[in-house]
Amino acid sequence: xxxxxxxxxxxxxxxxxxxxxxxxxxxxxxxxxxxxxxxxxxxxxxxxxxxxxxxxxxxxxxxxxxxxxxxxxxxxxxxxxxxxxxxxxxxxxxxxxxxxxxxxxxxxxxxxxxxxxxxxxxxxxxxxxxxxxxxxxxxxxxxxxxxxxxxxxxxxxxxxxxxxxxxxxxxxxxxxxxxxxxxxxxxxxxxxxxxxxxxxxxxxxxxxxxxxxxxxxxxxxxxxxxxxxxxxxxxxxxxxxxxxxxxxxxxxxxxxxxxxxxxxxxxxxxxxxxxxxxxxxxxxxxxxxxxxxxxxxxxxxxxxxxxxxxxxxxxxxxxxxxxxxxxxxxxxxxxxxxxxxxxxxxxxxxxxxxxxxxxxxxxxxxxxxxxxxxxxxxxxxxxxxxxxxxxxxxxxxxxxxxxxxxxxxxxxxxxxxxxxxxxxxxxxxxxxxxxxxxxxxxxxxxxxxxxxxxxxxxxxxxxxxxxxxxxxxxxxxxxxxxxxxxxxxxxxxxxxxxxxxxxxxxxxxxxxxxxxxxxxxxxxxxxxxxxxxxxxxxxxxxxxxxxxxxxxxxxxxxxxxxxxxxxxxxxxxxxxxxxxxxxxxxxxxxxxxxxxxxxxxxxxxxxxxxxxxxxxxxxxxxxxxxxxxxxxxxxxxxxxxxxxxxxxxxxxxxxxxxxxxxxxxxxxxxxxxxxxxxxxxxxxxxxxxxxxxxxxxxxxxxxxxxxxxxxxxxxxxxxx
Numbered sequence: 001x002x003x004x005x006x007x008x009x010x011x012x013x014x015x016x017x018x019x020x021x022x023x024x025x026x027x028x029x030x031x032x033x034x035x036x037x038x039x040x041x042x043x044x045x046x047x048x049x050x051x052x053x054x055x056x057x058x059x060x061x062x063x064x065x066x067x068x069x070x071x072x073x074x075x076x077x078x079x080x081x082x083x084x085x086x087x088x089x090x091x092x093x094x095x096x097x098x099x100x101x102x103x104x105x106x107x108x109x110x111x112x113x114x115x116x117x118x119x120x121x122x123x124x125x126x127x128x129x130x131x132x133x134x135x136x137x138x139x140x141x142x143x144x145x146x147x148x149x150x151x152x153x154x155x156x157x158x159x160x161x162x163x164x165x166x167x168x169x170x171x172x173x174x175x176x177x178x179x180x181x182x183x184x185x186x187x188x189x190x191x192x193x194x195x196x197x198x199x200x201x202x203x204x205x206x207x208x209x210x211x212x213x214x215x216x217x218x219x220x221x222x223x224x225x226x227x228x229x230x231x232x233x234x235x236x237x238x239x240x241x242x243x244x245x246x247x248x249x250x251x252x253x254x255x256x257x258x259x260x261x262x263x264x265x266x267x268x269x270x271x272x273x274x275x276x277x278x279x280x281x282x283x284x285x286x287x288x289x290x291x292x293x294x295x296x297x298x299x300x301x302x303x304x305x306x307x308x309x310x311x312x313x314x315x316x317x318x319x320x321x322x323x324x325x326x327x328x329x330x331x332x333x334x335x336x337x338x339x340x341x342x343x344x345x346x347x348x349x350x351x352x353x354x355x356x357x358x359x360x361x362x363x364x365x366x367x368x369x370x371x372x373x374x375x376x377x378x379x380x381x382x383x384x385x386x387x388x389x390x391x392x393x394x395x396x397x398x399x400x401x402x403x404x405x406x407x408x409x410x411x412x413x414x415x416x417x418x419x420x421x422x423x424x425x426x427x428x429x430x431x432x433x434x435x436x437x438x439x440x441x442x443x444x445x446x447x448x449x450x451x452x453x454x455x456x457x458x459x460x461x462x463x464x465x466x467x468x469x470x471x472x473x474x475x476x477x478x479x480x481x482x483x484x485x486x487x488x489x490x491x492x493x494x495x496x497x498x499x500x501x502x503x504x505x506x507x508x509x510x511x512x513x514x515x516x517x518x519x520x521x522x523x524x525x526x527x528x529x530x531x532x533x534x535x536x537x538x539x540x541x542x543x544x545x546x547x548x549x550x551x552x553x554x555x556x557x558x559x560x561x562x563x564x565x566x567x568x569x570x571x572x573x574x575x576x577x578x579x580x581x582x583x584x585x586x587x588x589x590x591x592x593x594x595x596x597x598x599x600x601x602x603x604x605x606x607x608x609x610x611x612x613x614x615x616x617x618x619x620x621x622x623x624x625x626x627x628x629x630x631x632x633x634x635x636x637x638x639x640x641x642x643x644x645x646x647x648x649x650x651x652x653x654x655x656x657x658x659x660x661x662x663x664x665x666x667x668x669x670x671x672x673x674x675x676x677x678x679x680x681x682x683x684x685x686x687x688x689x690x691x692x693x694x695x696x697x698x699x700x701x702x703x704x705x706x707x708x709x710x711x712x713x714x715x716x717x718x719x720x
Contacts, residue, residue, distance in 0.1 A: 002043070002062055004054075006035035009066030013361050016098040016348040019372075026372045029362060035066060060111025070358035072103035072145070077359070083451040084452035096535060106141040113138040124259040166258050166685030172267045175679055178652045180587045180619065183511075183577060184520040184643075186234070186277070187570055188227065189527035190592030190614045192218070198567055199630070206575040207616075209588065211630040214618030215667045218637045221594040226251075228279035228295070228717065230593035230640060231522070235260045235277065237644030237659040251279045251295055259284055259684050261518060262286050267684075270517040276503055277522045281476075289510060291459040291467075293522055294477035299454060300446050301342045301426050303367060303703050305492070308337060309433075309440040311518050318482045319370075323386065323439060333384040333439075336396065337429075342373040343419060379417050379427065379443065393429055406431045409564060411494065414473045416447060424449060426473055430491040433550045435679040440550070442491035450474035451549030466664055474506065480528045488544050489555045493529075497569070500525040504573045512580065518651070523573065526567040530596045533559045534607025538598070583658035587619035587650050591643060613640070617664070621650065622673035635667060 010031050014024045036378040039062065046053050059317040077084060078097045084092055103441070113134040124130040141300035165649045198206045210216070221524035222239065223231060228251035229240045236258050240246045244257035256279070262272035265287065272288040273281065304318045310333075313320055319423060325335025342556035347369065351362070380396040380403060393403040393412050404412035406429075414426040425446035433440035448454050457476050458464045467474050478499055483489045500523065507521045543556045577588065592613035601610035615638055649653045649663055657680055665673065 002058060003039060004034065004067050004511075005059075005062045006039050007032060007165060009063070010035060012067065013070075013192075015556070016356070017351070017354070017358075017361065017365070020346070022375075023346070023372050027364075030368055031331070031361075031373065036484070038065070039341050053113075054112055056115035057106075057108040057112040061104050061108030063111075064107030068107050068145075069100035070360050071105045071356050073100050073356040074359045078465040091563060096602060099102070103145060106144050109137055109141045110606075113141075116566065137161070166683075167256070167263065168517050169263075170267055171269075174268050174652075175654070176652050178270070178517060180585055180621070181516070181651055182518050182647055182651050183586055183588045184647070185570075185574065185577070185590045186231065186520070186522040187526055187590060187592045187614070188524045189333075189530050189585040189594060189596050189609070190520065190590075191530075191597075191610075191612070192594035194530075194563065194567060194596070195614065198564060203568055204571040206571045206578055209578065210574070210588065210616045210618045211633060212624075213633075214588070214616055214622050214624040215358045215635045216614070216616040219591050219613040219615040220612050220637055220639045221609075221639060223610045223611070224596045225611070227527070231254060231278045232260070234591065234593060234628070234640050234643045235262075235520070237351075237641055237656070237661050238239075239641065239660070243565050245279050246381075248295070253280050253282060253284060253292075261520070261545055261644060262288065262531050264648070264653065264684055265518050265651075270651070271515055271522070272518040273514060275507050275510065275521045276524065277520060278524075281457060282455075283457060285459060288457040288516060288518075289463055289514065290478060291463070291506065294524075296457060296476040297455045298344060298445070298703070299419065299423065299448055300344055301347060301703050302445050304478040305445045305488070306339045306443045307440070307485065307488060308339075308429075308443060309438070311440070313440070315485045315488075318485045318488050323382070323441070325382070331386060333386075334381070336381050337379045337393075337441075337443070338376045339379055339443065340370050340374045340376055341368045341419075343423065346373050348500075352609055359443075377417065380415070380429070384439055385433075389434055389438060391431060391434060408432075408434050409490070414447075416449070419446065424456075430494065432487060432491060438550070440487070442488050444491075444495055445478065447473065447475055469561070470509065471502050474502050480532055483532045483559075485548045485549060486555055488557055490551065493558055496528050497565075500569060504569070507573065508576055511634070512576065518647075523570050524565070529562040529566045529609040532606060533562045534561045534596065534598060537563050537681055540598075543651075566583075584620050587621065588617070588645070589647070590616040591640070593640065615643075619645075623667060623669050623675075635664075637663060638662075646694070649676070649678065652676060652679070654679040656681050656684050658683045670682055 007028075010028060011024070014027055019027060042062075042065070043058075046058060073096050077096065087095070098273065116134045117131055117138075119135070119405070121127045121131045141317060158701065181322050195204065197208060198204045222233060226248060228248065230243050232243050232245040233239060234507045235603065236243045236256070238291070242258060244255050245251055259267075262274050263284070263286065265272045269287060271284055272290075274286070274290040275293055278292040278293045278295075280290065281294075281296050283290045283292045302319060307313060307315055307318045307320050308323050309320070310323045310325070312322065319339070321337070321339050323335055323337065325333035327333055347365075351365065378396045381396055383392040383394065385391075390405055390407050392405045393415075395403070395415075403415045406412065408431050411430045412428050414428045417425050418424055426449050427444045427446055429441050429443045431439075432442055450457075450473050451465045451467075453464060456464065458467070464474070475495075475498070477497055478492075480492060480496060483492050484574050503523070510516075511519055511521075536556070543552065546555060548553050549555070574590070581588070592615075594609040595612040596607050597610040599606045639661060641659070642664060643661070645655045645659045646664050655663070661677070
């Protein structure tokens, strides 16, 4: 009957990991053959080599193998991690195997001892001697196991850290009314080596205006160059170790330990409009309006979308789904589009907050998510008419109007997809290739309906519906990594431009139609394209390197121009701001969190972060004059930690003495400095310290971060 132990163990671990019945069946299909194979081989070895081993030992040993050993191995790997991690795999895995065998053997000896004490000792020739020997072995085995279990509790504060937060709200009185409103435009990855040639070519007229009339220079970033950490440093004035957003895994706003500019403004009763800043999810309650930036949770774990085709295709990142259809008498094809995906809530129920860990099971759950948690989702029906070279995308139930009748490069509108009872998403489809022999489509990832999101991304919440009513579906963030499948590039490019266009439209509306004292808007498209297309633009990647794909010419041409187009889009948005600004009342700052350069150590060499970013300052207080040669307004190198103290100074707010950044007094006129004496405050936070708990991002957010090129090979694209 011992053969039931592996199966019962799988069921017990599945119950502990909150795996439901349908997923358990899929898990058994994957794990049962492996576990039963281990059991059969082990029993054969007992029979062949250790035939005198008692059933009482084997009983405990097999429970140890399938229940105790996985957790024991996790504890060994966690507690001895600094010593074990540098070891090569050929050494490390035998150590884990021996650890598992030790724990299983210890449990086998424990059950053998207990059985002997209960049943065998009284029939032994020397019951007391036997009982003492078994008791000694029992104590030794417990001594092997208990310290590892006891150390688990002590290890937990490292997994969920208690930290001191300095963000309690403190109402404050203005010493003088701000003389200027502050407009801050963040250009992610902005780099002078890209901007200056485009300005010289006349492609960025509004950037040229700022450079000619204001002051500009290099903004020094910090390592590690992780966008959520850097933007938090920019808007708190503190380094990562002080503000708490040190890593992608903790890049939720609730993990920030110090006040950002919008918190300080709220304490003084000043209104802020904050749009798309990284590490601002979930949104905070402020005086004003906020739209969160990335990273942001998804409904499902697919952040790349799907490649759908009547022909088999091989992809490296984008999931592929075969289009199957029936042909009618006229040669037209009718079919249903199915994709497989994993609902994040279903996955999170299993993986969240476990003290006792089975790393082997977690590895299987992570690498086989589609097979275990996933299910086929009917997205839409399609009708393909080869004669017309058009494909019609229809609702699954055949009710309502078609989502679109598309030729090559055509897109449907966003349409609703049911992911299960009470859960809906939106998606859209683009035609990549269409001819009589081949239909290839790209379908976007599943996005939350932006008017009624599962994860609210705005403050106030009602702002989400207002945005959607005005501009349609709003996307907080989308992965660019799928462009490495090359054939998908035109579609992902379109979606990234769509995302940024909506972001800019929302920014324009909130800028023009709402009252604010501080306006901060983050533009991320430059970063999204500089990573994957840097070597297209430089000419290092030739068209022939893309391989034999149907849309190669289109992919190459669009990739070559993607970076320049993204900067031009930002410049147009900057022009909108400049067209409505009052230089006597408004100040503009433009900055990037880092610059860009050629990456190293990766196939095809993606663009990577470098320390030298950009800054521009423009407005009445700035000493720049209208030079025809804008380069004469170049100023000294500054630091990202300087931004917050200078924003405070220009808004006539006290500058905290505990901010490490410097004021840019060399950039401001003497008249302004005489009229605006520096106000100071000791700190904006320490007196109100309170305890908080660090919360890691969830699995879907982790997948989004990977889809942005980080965590997997992050060292290369972060340029650290």
